[in-house]
Amino acid sequence: MAMEALTYDRAAAYKDEFPPQEYETWQPRKVMAVLLDIDPMTDKDSSIAIGQEEKYGVSAPKMTSLGTEKVLGLKTLKKHYDALGNYLHVQSLKSVRCGKTVDFIKFRKRCEEIAKFVSNVLSSPVYNCTIGVFSNLKCVECGNPIRKRIPSGESEVTAKCFECGATYTVVDEGEGKSQWAPHQHEIECASTNCSHKIVVWHHELEVGRRWECPSCKGENTFVLAINFKEAPNQSLNSTPENGAN
Ligand SMILES: [Zn+2]
Ligand SMILES: [Zn+2]
Known part of the structure; x- marks a missing residue:
């Protein structure tokens, strides 16, 4: 215990x-x-x-x-x-x-x-000490504040909004500045007659997920598909391999 x-x-x-x-x-x-x-x-x-620096940026003597x-x-x-x-x-x-x-x-x-x-x-004189460099952002999707630790030695981390699931790549640019890139994709309506684009978060890319196109009112659904193309120069005298046909 x-x-x-x-x-x-x-x-x-x-x-x-x-x-x-x-x-x-x-x-x-x-x-x-x-x-x-x-x-x-x-x-x-x-x-x-702790110590007082005599010169800015140089460890205290x-x-x-x-x-x-x-x-x-x-x-x-x-x-x-x-x-x-x-x-x-x-x-x-x-x-x-x-x-x-x-x-x-x-x-x-x-x-x-x-x-x-x-x-x-x-009996440690210091207890539960956590010191870190943090970057903050208000989630662009839901407004929830996100606080992300940037571990020392790392310049790029992935942050996630615990409220809506949106994810971001946080790049530490030094001197207390950081860049937050949302994991979003622009998806075009799959109709051949419509080119309306919507923005989808990475975590929303799921097979079976659907949306109504705001422009043509058609329904789009994410599916898993395999596209097959025949080989361009099929040899005429090739012999079929043994085994399953
Ligand atoms: Zn959010
Ligand atoms: Zn459309």
């Missing part, structure tokens, strides 16, 4: 960025995987120090440390969390029949190791 609580606490620090469809996720390992997707540094220990945060990371979760699950249940008939017994000495040792780690996390 301590490992779960620490992981959920961590997730709460990312609540603006956590996809609502993942709210049902409860296994700490899976929650941590979602967090790592948001911020690759989320399960790393970090230290914070004297820094004062505010402390280090110890984080319950994916490695520890992988090592201990699932292993503990084995002790939650009474031994199955099969393992009793096979003569397996619970090694309580080993179990206690594992619990002590976890307790020590959890104490270190909880």
Whole structure:
């Protein structure tokens, strides 16, 4: 429970960025995987120090440390969390029949190791620290504010509106500026007598989805199709291959 609580606490620090469809996720390992997707540094220990720059843009010569945060990371979760699950249940008939017994000495040792780690996390002078560079946009489709973290070392990320599903490519242009390109496509009416175009979001491109053309009032439907064309120079003396015809 301590490992779960620490992981959920961590997730709460990312609540603006956590996809609502993942709210049902409860296994700490899976929650941590979602967090790592948001911020690759989320399960790393970090230290914070402050100092006054003497020259703008040049690190201060004297820094004062505010402390280090110890984080319950994916490695520890992988090592201990699932292993503990084995002790939650009474031994199955099969393992009793096979003569397996619970090694309580080993179990206690594992619990002590976890307790020590959890104490270190909880006694960190810095707790649940997330620092990042963010870019914001009001969704052009629904107006919902979107906040996207730009992980260090990355200049291009994909952002999604949690309200309407619209997606964007966010390009970091440096100096606090970023460009948001909506994933939209211009689609022309499929009628040969009409060339009216509508704008469709990438997430709306689904087989079976239909719309009425605002110009000719005809109905368009997205379908999956294979187009076949015969080879241009078919050899006359080719012999048919063995097998299916
Ligand atoms: Zn939206
Ligand atoms: Zn049309």
